[in-house]
Amino acid sequence: MDSSPCPLDKELSDQIAALLAPPSPQSIQEYYDKLIEATKCHGLRIKYTNKHGKGVYTNSEFKEGELILKDQMLVAAQHSSNKVDCHVCSYCFRFIGSIELQIGRKLYLQGLGLSTKKECDYETFSHSSNGMCQNEMEEVGHFVMNESDDMGSSSSKNLKADPLPEDLLLSLINDELSLPYTKQFTLPPVIACPGGCEEEHYCSKLCADSDWESFHSLLCTGQNTEQSRRASLFKFIEHANSTNDIFILAAKVISYIILKYRKLKSSHPIKNGKQPSLDKTDEFSFSLLREAWKPISMGFKKRWWDCIALPNDVDSCDEASFRMQIRDLAFTSLKLLKEAIFDDECAPLFSLEIYGHIIGMFELNNLDLVVASPVEDYFIYIDDLPCKEKHHAKTVAWPFLDALGDEYAVCCQGTAFFPLQSCMNHSCCPNAKAFKRDEDRDGYAVIIALRPISIGEEITISYIDEDLPYDERQVQLADYGFRCRCPRCLREQS
């Protein structure tokens, strides 16, 4: 591949190499011991081995079906294409407002022509789903419509009724019209973004403040942001939404590191009575940047354009030009982000090399973010009411179900990097899996034991559909850069 088009890659090559150097086994151990202590996951520990790098091991026994881990994301984003369907907290991804708001807002936005796309932009240049899945809704007893489940609405026949009048939808949104039995499904109130943007909403002041301090204060397009920065941010977001919304996640990571760097710097005692130099080559400043970067340094990563799977429709003789296209796309996005939030003291973060590695880290580690919809629960509840109550409730609620059609139950979808779950290695005969239970109504990753697990065993999950035959499994795992040699694969290889 040609040499990098980004001047910072050359100019700051030493600092970039220092940031991308693999952490020592000792610093890995210290970092994860602290993280496990802070998150109180005492049944687990992270161990580094020469065989597969980091892995998650047990300190206690787990029974079949038992919860092994609830992991809070380091960074996550809802897919832009999902934002019409689901109004969720931008920090913890709980549904917010009310059932009326969820239904009214979705139908109103659809009426404005904002479509509900099934395929998300995110997949434009990505693995089939770019990440392991945790959305096995059918298995947790969620309602899946089929003919025998006919609730007497046109939605069960994959039809959508005529649009409802706009003023009716506005009365739902504005809390002037209540649907029957929605009190059983109260949701947290909608809290506005402290910077005044229309994009982000929260379930609590705590989530609003946490998001502001960790990510959003640099990425907010609200009135409080200076005009030229706002314009640049809009350009960056527009580019991400029209190409690949993984760039939004990368921007969140960069914002997180800059904000953490500034916090470290302001809390650091003044050395010898004077502030450390602001020079970007200054060793002290760089040591703080390395500290801020630490959580990202722990994630397994390669450059995005080197590790992205070649799509089926790209011929292998076009592979080099495909990878070059991906690199150019990332560079366009990076230039737009740089216009918006560049910080001279954190300049290495704006090199293409670092940007490519951050996105590559998502490619190899991310888990799908999935949160089930309370709107689905609501309609199931009505359908399960005794005959008399049901008749009355359906008269009011069913026109909305008809208008929603078969998209009435769309869940919140996005992608997230989880610090502990991302240390789990793959097996085609795993002992655990990512699995959202009925009570898991936020963006945490949930890992459940598939069978009894004894002390000292490694926790493994499957990155792919493990029901596939041997050869197909190996093809899919090649996208993650390895050939599986788990006991099942060793048995099945011919």
Ligand SMILES: C[S@@+](CC[C@H](N)C(=O)[O-])C[C@H]1O[C@@H](n2cnc3c(N)ncnc32)[C@H](O)[C@@H]1O
């Ligand atoms: C999500 S990370 C898992 C944690 C990783 N071991 C680390 O050190 O950060 C995924 C990467 O781990 C490695 N890996 C996971 N499972 C493996 C396996 N069964 N055999 C070989 N390598 C594996 C591959 O390099 C893969 O791309």
